[in-house]
Amino acid sequence: MGAPEVKAVGFVGLGRMGRGLAARLGERAPSIAVHGFDPDERARAEAARSGVAVSDTVEALVAAAREKILALFPGSEQTYEILYGRRFARLVEACAEPGRAPDGGRGRVIPFSPRR
Numbered sequence: 001m002g003a004p005e006v007k008a009v010g011f012v013g014l015g016r017m018g019r020g021l022a023a024r025l026g027e028r029a030p031s032i033a034v035h036g037f038d039p040d041e042r043a044r045a046e047a048a049r050s051g052v053a054v055s056d057t058v059e060a061l062v063a064a065a066r067e068k069i070l071a072l073f074p075g076s077e078q079t080y081e082i083l084y085g086r087r088f089a090r091l092v093e094a095c096a097e098p099g100r101a102p103d104g105g106r107g108r109v110i111p112f113s114p115r116r
Contacts, residue, residue, distance in 0.1 A: 006032055010065030012058065013072035014038035014047040021072070023050035037061040 011022045014036045026034040036052045037060070038044050044054045055061040062069065 006068055008033040008035060008065040008067060010055075010061045010069040011036040011052070011072065012038075012061065012069060014040075014043040014052070014054070015072070015074060018070075018072040019043065019047045019050060019052070021070070022047060022052045026051045033065070035061055035065040 009022075009025060009032055011018045011034070014022065015038070018036065018038070022034050022036050025032060034052050035055055036044070036047050037055045037058055038047070044056075048054045053064065055064060
């Protein structure tokens with residue numbers, strides 16, 4: 001028995017890397033619905049022009065692509081807000097297992113505890 005078929009993938013972070021990966025996945029795997037979210041309106045607009053189905057909120061992204069979500073962030077203050085602020089807390093709350101978050105680098109689930 002093979003791996004389950006992925007029907008949708010979501011990208012949180014549509015900067016150069018996230019937008020490029022999302023667009024390439026859409027081109028190379030047209031059977032997979034590719035969704036994305038970014039707090040920056042220009043990044044969302046550019047991703048939409050690349051064929052990514054852009055969500056206006058984290059909750060909408062999770063609803064559209066619950067089974068696989070990748071997070072790609074630069075090292076910045078905005079990243080800190082996403083990882084430890086309300087945006088990421090909303091992402092975690094919207095996922096099937098609140099209080100746990102995916103570790104994008106290793107594909108495993110790790111406990112999530114925001115800094116305060």
